Amino acid sequence: MIRFEQVSKRYPDGQEALRQLSFHIDAGEMLFLTGHSGAGKSTLLRLIALLERCSSGQVQVDGRNLAKVRREEIPEHRRKLGIIFQDHRLLPDRSVFDNVALPLLVAGCRSEETAKRVRAALDQVGLLHKEKSMPLSLSGGEQQRVGIARAVVARPALLLADEPTGNLDPELSNEIMDLFLRFNQVGVTVLIASHDVAIIRRMGKRVLVLDQGELTHDLAPGWSND
Amino acid sequence: MTRAGLRQHLDTASDSLRRLARQPLASLMTLAVIAITLALPAGLHLVLASANQLSHHWAGSGSLSTFLRAEVRPAEAEQLRAKLQGQEAIEQVELLSQEQALSEFSLYSGFDEALGLLEENPLPMVLLVRPRADLAQPDGMAQLLGQLRQEPLIEHVVVDLEWVKRLAAITETARRALLLLSLLLGLTVLLVIGNTIRLEIRTRQDEIIVVKLVGGSDAFVRRPFIYTGFWYGLFGGLGAWLLVVFAGALLQGPITELARLYQSDYQLGLLNLSSLGLLLLLGPLLGVLGAWSASGRHLRALEPE
Numbered sequence: 001m002i003r004f005e006q007v008s009k010r011y012p013d014g015q016e017a018l019r020q021l022s023f024h025i026d027a028g029e030m031l032f033l034t035g036h037s038g039a040g041k042s043t044l045l046r047l048i049a050l051l052e053r054c055s056s057g058q059v060q061v062d063g064r065n066l067a068k069v070r071r072e073e074i075p076e077h078r079r080k081l082g083i084i085f086q087d088h089r090l091l092p093d094r095s096v097f098d099n100v101a102l103p104l105l106v107a108g109c110r111s112e113e114t115a116k117r118v119r120a121a122l123d124q125v126g127l128l129h130k131e132k133s134m135p136l137s138l139s140g141g142e143q144q145r146v147g148i149a150r151a152v153v154a155r156p157a158l159l160l161a162d163e164p165t166g167n168l169d170p171e172l173s174n175e176i177m178d179l180f181l182r183f184n185q186v187g188v189t190v191l192i193a194s195h196d197v198a199i200i201r202r203m204g205k206r207v208l209v210l211d212q213g214e215l216t217h218d219l220a221p222g223w224s225n226d
Numbered sequence: 227m228t229r230a231g232l233r234q235h236l237d238t239a240s241d242s243l244r245r246l247a248r249q250p251l252a253s254l255m256t257l258a259v260i261a262i263t264l265a266l267p268a269g270l271h272l273v274l275a276s277a278n279q280l281s282h283h284w285a286g287s288g289s290l291s292t293f294l295r296a297e298v299r300p301a302e303a304e305q306l307r308a309k310l311q312g313q314e315a316i317e318q319v320e321l322l323s324q325e326q327a328l329s330e331f332s333l334y335s336g337f338d339e340a341l342g343l344l345e346e347n348p349l350p351m352v353l354l355v356r357p358r359a360d361l362a363q364p365d366g367m368a369q370l371l372g373q374l375r376q377e378p379l380i381e382h383v384v385v386d387l388e389w390v391k392r393l394a395a396i397t398e399t400a401r402r403a404l405l406l407l408s409l410l411l412g413l414t415v416l417l418v419i420g421n422t423i424r425l426e427i428r429t430r431q432d433e434i435i436v437v438k439l440v441g442g443s444d445a446f447v448r449r450p451f452i453y454t455g456f457w458y459g460l461f462g463g464l465g466a467w468l469l470v471v472f473a474g475a476l477l478q479g480p481i482t483e484l485a486r487l488y489q490s491d492y493q494l495g496l497l498n499l500s501s502l503g504l505l506l507l508l509g510p511l512l513g514v515l516g517a518w519s520a521s522g523r524h525l526r527a528l529e530p531e
Contacts, residue, residue: 049439051530072444079441089436106442110230150440 001027001158001189002048007057009043009213017043019213021057025191027157030184032200033193035210041193044210045160048191049083050074062157079107082151084161088143090135096122096146097131103154121149125179141172148179152188159183161192165199173199200224235449242453256422260458261465263415264509267408268501269470274400289356290374290385296350298379303351306379315357315370322352350381412512419458419516423451427524435530444525451521452514459513463505 002025009018018040025031033041046052047059050066059066062080069077082103090099100121104114122128125145135143144164151159161180165173177199184190194200200207201224209217246253294303300323307321322330327349332341357370367385374383427434437447 051439075438075441075443075446077441078439083439089439091433091436093433102437103440105234106437106440106446108228108230108234111233 001025001029001062002191003058003060004044005058005060007047007054007059009040009047009052010055017213018047018054021213021215023208023215023218025189027189028184028187029206030180030190030203031192031206031208032203033191033208033210034195034197034200037195038212039210040213041195041210042162043213045083045162045191045193048158048160049081050077075106079103079154080156080158082154082156082159084144084147084151084159084164086163086166088135088147090143090146090150092134092136094134095131096127096133096135096138099135099146100131100149100153102150107154117153117155118149121153122146124152124182125149140167141175144168144172144176145179148176152183156188158189159191161190161194163194164192165194165196170198174202177203238449239453239456242450243457245450246454246457256418256458257461257465259418260415260462260509260513261469263411263418264462264466264505265469265473267404267411268466268505269473270404270407272470272474272501274397274404277400278397289354290371290383292353292355292374292377292380293382293384294351294353294379295381298351300351302379303353306377307353310353310355310374315366316355317358318356320354320356322354324349324351327352353380412508415459415462415509415512416516416519419455419513420520422458423455423517423520424524426451426454427521427528431528434525434528438528439530447525448518448521451525452517455513455515455517456510457513459508459510459516460506461509462513463507463509466509467502467505 004021004023007018007021008016010016021044033044035041043052047054047066048061050069053067061077066077091102097118100118101114104117109117119128119131122131125148127142127145127149130138130142130146135146138146148164151161159180164180165176168176173196180190180192181203204222204224206221207217207219207223208215209219294306303321307319310316310319324347328341328347331349355370355374357367371383371385374380434447
């Protein structure tokens with residue numbers, strides 16, 4: 001599903017965010033990306049979502065070399081992913097329903113189909129009864145679940161999450177992780193950047209560890225049982 | 227376009243309209259600027275078109291006085307009159323005999339006493355030539371003038387061609403000035419709408435970034451702003467039309483009075499339906515163009531971080 005080959009990312013100010021990164025993620029995998037802040041976790045996710053391009057090396061997603069994706073093809077590429085942010089990135093002046101419907105709207109989905117899918121996504125995250133609420137009237141955990149519903153509503157094959165539990169207490173964090181687990185069980189590839197060691201340990205999934213832009217460990221599933 | 231696509235366009239258009247209505251004061255002020263800017267050239271065009279019509283009217287009323295040589299006999303004069311009357315460019319020719327010329331002269335000049343002292347009538351016969359109204363432009367007049375001067379029986383032709391030329395030159399200058407003014411004011415509308423759209427993009431920056439993050443194409447992101455420009459242009463054009471009609475109604479009375487004093491049936495033409503159509507076409511066109519140029523640049527610069 002995702003293949004990094006000798007990927008480096010240098011910023012114009014000379015800072016090296018990623019160095020010679022190589023790894024491979026199979027379709028249907030669920031894994032974590034961890035490391036100190038500034039280790040390059042976010043940059044790695046940004047390369048996959050084409051929010052940035054790598055300086056050297058090659059990033060492949062779903063068999064496609066991202067260097068060959070032209071600027072006007074980027075929206076189409078992003079529609080194949082679901083992205084979840086630490087700060088949710090919901091639109092405060094639109095209802096929960098409209099927020100979740102956004103990816104379907106930009107894809108030109110028919111309105112009956114949209115309504116059906118939005119309700120299904122909200123049902124999956126347990127917020128069907130909140131569809132008319134405004135995002136700011138919801139708790140932090142609920143807002144994050146709306147963000148997840150938005151990420152999965154277009155049924156992408158790949159979910160990227162950047163510190164999805166960063167602002168949540170452990171109980172809510174576990175709920176969120178259980179949601180990701182459920183999506184993974186129906187075949188969605190899930191890549192979560194997190195520095196929450198407790199959660200990563202509890203989940204026992206494959207872990208990529210970054211340190212100062214280098215891949216230092218690639219831990220196989222079940223590593224925490226040892 | 228698919229039905230879903232069409233529906234999406236309608237949704238976007240009505241959403242843009244709702245956004246304008248949500249900030250009525252700001253929207254109305256922008257609309258007023260656009261309406262006034264469009265109303266200026268439209269109103270001036272109206273005045274100029276009416277003035278043009280008037281100048282035709284005046285030019286057409288001018289006739290040429292041709293003085294015949296002293297030795298021409300009345301029979302020859304009548305022959306010439308008949309010949310000229312038959313010409314296409316000439317509406318009517320009137321022959322003034324020496325006696326008629328003398329009585330008219332003494333009537334209007336106040337020299338009747340002095341004329342009484344003369345032994346014989348010093349005035350020649352006169353042919354009053356009135357050209358056809360549609361040929362009474364400077365070029366047509368000059369041609370006719372040259373032709374009359376070729377006639378051996380004619381001594382001298384008097385025509386006040388200069389003022390016809392001057393009037394035409396003034397009208398032409400005004401027409402060009404108006405064209406230039408219209409271009410500048412059209413550009414103003416483009417800039418006003420472009421600037422409004424730029425501000426709108428800035429206030430909706432976060433939303434635009436989120437839409438791009440979930441895979442919104444450039445065209446999708448741009449669409450609501452294009453519709454905003456369209457609405458500004460449409461309502462601005464409508465406002466301009468109302469302004470011109472209103473100003474026309476205010477001016478109609480005094481102008482009719484002025485025209486009556488000049489014995490003219492001059493009427494300030496009201497902006498008719500076709501000019502309304504033109505304003506309602508031009509307004510949205512400028513709006514869409516302004517929004518298009520502003521949004522292209524600013525939206526491209528807005529990329530998710």
